[in-house]
Amino acid sequence: NAGVMQNPRHLVRRRGQEARLRCSPMKGHSHVYWYRQLPEEGLKFMVYLQKENIIDESGMPKERFSAEFPKEGPSILRIQQVVRGDSAAYFCASSPPNKAPNYEQYFGPGTRLTVT
Amino acid sequence: KNEVEQSPQNLTAQEGEFITINCSYSVGISALHWLQQHPGGGIVSLFMLSSGKKKHGRLIATINIQEKHSSLHITASHPRDSAVYICAVRRSNYQLIWGAGTKLIIKP
Numbered sequence: 397n398a399g400v401m402q403n404p405r406h407l408v409r410r411r412g413q414e415a416r417l418r419c420s421p422m423k424g425h426s427h428v429y430w431y432r433q434l435p436e437e438g439l440k441f442m443v444y445l446q447k448e449n450i451i452d453e454s455g456m457p458k459e460r461f462s463a464e465f466p467k468e469g470p471s472i473l474r475i476q477q478v479v480r481g482d483s484a485a486y487f488c489a490s491s492p493p494n495k496a497p498n499y500e501q502y503f504g505p506g507t508r509l510t511v512t
Numbered sequence: 513k514n515e516v517e518q519s520p521q522n523l524t525a526q527e528g529e530f531i532t533i534n535c536s537y538s539v540g541i542s543a544l545h546w547l548q549q550h551p552g553g554g555i556v557s558l559f560m561l562s563s564g565k566k567k568h569g570r571l572i573a574t575i576n577i578q579e580k581h582s583s584l585h586i587t588a589s590h591p592r593d594s595a596v597y598i599c600a601v602r603r604s605n606y607q608l609i610w611g612a613g614t615k616l617i618i619k620p
Contacts, residue, residue: 452606501545503557
């Protein structure tokens with residue numbers, strides 16, 4: 397059973413370009429979470445999605461960032477017009493469709509975005 | 513004050529030593545996670561606790577809900593244990609609040 401997969405692992409973009417980060421959850425998981433880890437900082441929650449629904453995007457910057465988790469295919473975190481401050485590691489986690497609040501999150505390897 | 517505090521921030525020890533990393537939190541939680549992050553690598557979930565104690569190999573995690581404190585112990589430490597260990601707490605919803613991490617270096 398493959399774990400959470402993220403691609404690309406490393407992404408370099410020039411200022412003003414778009415970055416698309418993909419996350420394929422574990423098989424059978426329908427909940428996806430995105431976290432951002434800025435250099436020398438801890439992880440911060442960005443967004444929580446279920447299939448075709450954004451449940452909580454309170455951690456997402458108001459502009460340029462968007463996320464989706466379509467019925468088919470991976471979850472996508474999209475950053476438009478990237479700036480140097482977007483350089484960070486972006487981690488995706490998934491959890492099963494469990495209604496209990498204590499379901500565990502399984503993490504992907506992360507995508508390291510560098511904006512030049 | 514951060515809602516999740518870890519100590520120490522950095523820890524260097526010799527191979528074979530018993531390691532303890534502490535996590536204190538100031539909010540009500542439904543669960544606490546210990547995770548491991550290797551340099552340049554991904555994040556691995558080690559434990560999820562809501563009470564008591566869990567053991568996996570040389571790793572032991574304990575939590576005291578009344579005192580809002582958890583510890584991660586590593587017995588017979590090895591250089592491959594060198595990593596950042598992160599404590600994260602779950603509030604009543606799904607969000608994780610993360611500690612800053614403890615950077616552990618085990619010297620051979």
